[in-house]
Amino acid sequence: QVQLVESGGGLVKPGGSLRLSCEASGFIFSDYFMAWIRQAPGRGLEWIAHISGSLDIVYYADSVKGRFTVSRDNAKKSVSLEIDSLTAADTAVYYCVRGPTLVQGLLADLWGRGTTVIVSS
Amino acid sequence: QSVLTQPPSASGTPGQRVTISCSGKNSNIGSNTVSWYQQLAGAAPKFLLNSYNQRHSGVPDRFSASKSGTSASLAISGLQSGDEGDYYCAVWDDSVNGPVFGGGTKVTVL
Numbered sequence: 001q002v003q004l005v006e007s008g009g010g011l012v013k014p015g016g017s018l019r020l021s022c023e024a025s026g027f028i029f030s031d032y033f034m035a036w037i038r039q040a041p042g043r044g045l046e047w048i049a050h051i052s053g054s055l056d057i058v059y060y061a062d063s064v065k066g067r068f069t070v071s072r073d074n075a076k077k078s079v080s081l082e083i084d085s086l087t088a089a090d091t092a093v094y095y096c097v098r099g100p101t102l103v104q105g106l107l108a109d110l111w112g113r114g115t116t117v118i119v120s121s
Numbered sequence: 122q123s124v125l126t127q128p129p130s131a132s133g134t135p136g137q138r139v140t141i142s143c144s145g146k147n148s149n150i151g152s153n154t155v156s157w158y159q160q161l162a163g164a165a166p167k168f169l170l171n172s173y174n175q176r177h178s179g180v181p182d183r184f185s186a187s188k189s190g191t192s193a194s195l196a197i198s199g200l201q202s203g204d205e206g207d208y209y210c211a212v213w214d215d216s217v218n219g220p221v222f223g224g225g226t227k228v229t230v231l
Contacts (some may be wrong), residue, residue: 046225059218095165105175106171107213110168112165
């Protein structure tokens with residue numbers, strides 16, 4: 001079954017850190033870019049990071065650059081997002097997605113169900 | 122404020138056709154393929170189709186997309202109650218070397 005399953009969300013105090021994980025199944029993981037997209041409560045979608053299958057291309061949105069680190073383990077078919085210096089503005093549902101696959105005109109063609117991060121004292 | 126501009130809401134009665142616009146710039150919509158996503162209440166977003174009308178598996182042909190210049194649109198024909206939700210456009214932006222989203226459009230079936 002082709003799917004993405006996120007884990008690692010929770011309640012964190014401001015200034016804290018968190019590591020989100022995503023396990024993939026049902027496709028050749030190393031062939032694809034993988035990304036993280038977040039959605040703050042009642043807000044729209046924000047593409048925050050992606051990493052290539054060969055690990056040589058990494059992208060961060062300006063809003064998270066310097067605090068977020070995306071990584072992947074192709075042997076374990078997993079991608080992670082390390083988040084440091086958390087603030088209330090990081091409160092959101094974080095989605096693991098497959099993509100972008102620009103040669104096919106696709107950005108995020110497969111989504112996980114998301115994991116919720118709440119930053120509060 | 123989102124890089125791509127979408128109307129906040131759109132509505133129609135069952136069976137009607139609804140169109141959602143997405144406006145951008147030469148560096149994004151003007152140069153790249155636009156993707157559309159559907160987010161039903163309480164669920165994760167789902168890829169629908171792109172501006173070449175390449176549909177995700179299971180997406181009916183009631184959903185269609187088009188692009189002209191720096192604008193794109195999503196049309197839903199034969200509107201159904203199950204189509205109620207939020208719809209987002211997204212595209213690669215050459216100026217930031219990454220993807221950007223529209224603010225989303227809430228579709229209501231009257």
